[in-house]
Amino acid sequence: DVRHGPILYLEDVSVSFDGFKAINKLNLTIDDGELRCIIGPNGAGKTTMMDIITGKTRPNEGSVWFGSRHNLLHMNEPEIASLGIGRKFQKPTVFEALSVFENLELAMAADKRILATLTARMTGEIQDHIDEVLVLIGLTALRHRPAGILSHGQKQWLEIGMLLMQRPRLLLVDEPVAGMTEQEMERTAELLTSLAGQQSVVVVEHDMGFVRSIARKVTVLHQGSVLAEGSMDQVSNDPKVIEVYLGA
Ligand code: ADP
Numbered sequence: 001d002v003r004h005g006p007i008l009y010l011e012d013v014s015v016s017f018d019g020f021k022a023i024n025k026l027n028l029t030i031d032d033g034e035l036r037c038i039i040g041p042n043g044a045g046k047t048t049m050m051d052i053i054t055g056k057t058r059p060n061e062g063s064v065w066f067g068s069r070h071n072l073l074h075m076n077e078p079e080i081a082s083l084g085i086g087r088k089f090q091k092p093t094v095f096e097a098l099s100v101f102e103n104l105e106l107a108m109a110a111d112k113r114i115l116a117t118l119t120a121r122m123t124g125e126i127q128d129h130i131d132e133v134l135v136l137i138g139l140t141a142l143r144h145r146p147a148g149i150l151s152h153g154q155k156q157w158l159e160i161g162m163l164l165m166q167r168p169r170l171l172l173v174d175e176p177v178a179g180m181t182e183q184e185m186e187r188t189a190e191l192l193t194s195l196a197g198q199q200s201v202v203v204v205e206h207d208m209g210f211v212r213s214i215a216r217k218v219t220v221l222h223q224g225s226v227l228a229e230g231s232m233d234q235v236s237n238d239p240k241v242i243e244v245y246l247g248a
Helices: 046-054 077-082 100-109 114-122 125-137 152-164 182-195 208-214 232-236 239-247
Strands: 006-017 020-031 035-039 061-066 085-088 170-174 200-204 217-222 225-230
Touching: 006 046, 006 200, 020 046, 020 061, 020 200, 020 225, 035 046, 035 182, 035 208, 046 077, 046 085, 046 170, 046 200, 077 085, 085 152, 100 125, 100 152, 125 152, 125 182, 152 170, 152 182, 182 200, 182 208, 208 232, 217 232, 217 239, 225 232, 225 239, 232 239
Parallel strands: 035 200, 035 217, 085 170, 170 200
Antiparallel strands: 006 020, 006 061, 217 225
16 A cells, blocks of 8 residues: 655755754655654654654755655745645644534644635535544544543544644654553554555654554664664664663
């Protein structure tokens, strides 16, 4: 189900903060439709890497390409977002007083293409899209309940659904299962796995059991560059990776 060609391409990217190289000649290629997990000890540069992709942090060196045409170094954050790059931060930020349905509707309206949004609303297109997303995130039965009554896991799924309303091509997801129950984690694994193929998904996660349950390919970051890359079995048996995790 993985399409061909890279959707995201970072080449020799470096970022320094006050002379400290948080990202050091990082090379990363994400294929179209791929589900990739990024792991690595604290301070490895995972957050900084996500910040570079969304344009929040500017690299000092290197290049960042989205698809084959878009040089992200020439774009600001809103421009990059409008290419179809959505980011989900660790803490859910849903509108608790609004219903699940209204949260999804609002996420669509937040799109800058207001006219397209209004047209879509009039033709029922948004409703159809919301219905599809509700099924994906498993919240159809709760669609008219306020988001405030949702469990932590359900809020995380709703927020992923809000990102899906914009039909992103690349979703960046930061520690999706932190604070989730075992059952919620299983459901999240199903959700993220089902999204891949339709869009590319990059997940930063600490929970190795979860990473093993979803990842086809894992990238291990260490000191701002790629230490190892491959299947979970390959990277977890890599002596360099073992040293970094056990030595931490
Ligand atoms: P991770 O997400 O893998 O834990 P980070 O990307 O947050 O790693 O951080 C990588 C390194 O860069 C850390 O040593 C961190 O202290 C440093 N760092 C990150 N952001 C800044 C900043 N804005 N100013 C100074 N140092 C930073």
